[in-house]
Amino acid sequence: MSTTKTYILGIESSCDDTSASVICNGRVLSNIVANQEVHSKYGGVVPELASRAHQQNIVPVVQQAIEQAGIDKRDLNAIAFTRGPGLMGSLLVGTSFAKSLAMGLDIPLIDVNHMQAHILAHFIIEEDSKIPPFPFVCLTISGGHTQLVKVSNHFDMEVLGETIDDAVGEAFDKSAKILGLPYPGGPLIDKYAQxxxxxxxxxTKPKVGDLDFSFSGLKTGILYFIQRNVKENPNFIKENLLDICASIQHTIVEILMDKLKNTVKKTGITNIAIAGGVSANSEIRKRLQLAEKHIGWITFIPKFQYTTDNAAMIAITGYLKYLNNTYADVDVTAKARLKVTE
Structure with missing residues (x-):
């Protein structure tokens, strides 16, 4: 076994978090995330403000990641960065910085698909983590994506089903907004639901294909339900907040579990992983653990710090690409829309 140490710097700037991470042979040495508070008062991410904040954050964040890893920038073997999908202005900041740094250090540049990285975060090596064997099915759930992906090896992925309209994270956040909860509301629904x-x-659960998702009808149903009840009782939300949140969460998680059951039936694959921001949700985690106990699935649940946007997942994907000598040309460009299979 090789004793050579391979250091990869990962840079993530797809949305509103600026993150940098250093990984050595698959193990995380640092994972720094700078959040942008500026968006909360607008009730959502403002792209122009996001890219400006990335410009301010990227140098200190990268410097901190390298320092925390206890290495010198000249020890790095390659720079991995998020190419897409994401907000174009935000992606450009990370892409330009990664290119400049790789050229300055004369080391390879590796472009990473953000959605693949969410899935490949499962391959970060830690003492107590279990790594999914191939093939496995990954339910990727976030503010922008809801997909069922069959993963045959690190870079052989196939989308089995996806949302035909809104993503599950959006369903949580919009429901929270209807209830008058601050942004981002998904974690608050989870908290009150407990x-x-x-x-x-x-x-009502939406009627769509076996492996597809739809959340726009559910959001509309929740909106009408709240409007109807508030008309009858102006204090309806206040008096029933915990039960409303629990009922919304229960419905959404039921939809996700139904689709996973259909996928297992269709593919025969019982290795089930989750990834993306919504995989931090306590109810989906609990239901997957129960499925492992009662249905015989083998489930893989990421650590909280690797669920939301972070650079450790970019660095591990970069490391796996580095082992394959899959590098990017210096003229690579950011791409706001990128499929998980690209």
Whole structure:
């Protein structure tokens, strides 16, 4: 076994978090994330403000990641960066910086697909982590994506099903907005749901293909339900907040579990992983653990720090590409829309 140490710097700037991470042979030495508070008062990410904040954050964040890793920038073997998908202005900041640094240090540049990186975060080596064997199915759930992906090896992925309209993270955040909760509301719904009755209210599940998702109808249903009840009782939300949150969360998680069951039935694959920001949700984690216990699935749940946008997932993907000598040309460009299979 090789004792050579391979250091990869990962840079993530696809949305509103500026992140840098150093990985050595698959192990995380540092994973720095700078959040942007500026968006909360607007109730969502403002692209122009996001790219400006990235410009301010990227140098200190990268410097901190290298220092925390206890190495010198000249020890780096390659620079990996998020090429897409994401907000164009944000992606450009990370892409330009990664190119300049790689050229300055005269080391390879590696472009990373953000969605692949969410899935490949499962391959970060840690003492207590279990790495999924191939093939496995990954349910990728975030503010921008809801997909069922069959993963046959690190870079052989096939989309089995996806949302035909809104992503699941959006369904959580929009429902929270309807309830008057601050942005981002998804984690607040999760928090309140833990104290409420999930069977208090019922919402209609959308009727779409076996492996496809749809959340726009559910959002509309929740909106009409709230409007109707608030008209009758102006204090309806205040008096029932915990039960409403629990019922919304229960419905959304039921939809996700139904689709996973359909996927297992169709593919025969029982190795099931989750990835993306919404995989931090406590209910989906609990339900997957129960499925492992009662249905015989083998489930892979990422650590919280690798669920939201972070550079460790970019660095591990960069490391796997580095082992394959898959490098990017210096004229590579950021791409706002990028499929998980690209």
């Amino acid at each position: 104290q409420g009755n999930p069977k208090a209210f019922t919402f």
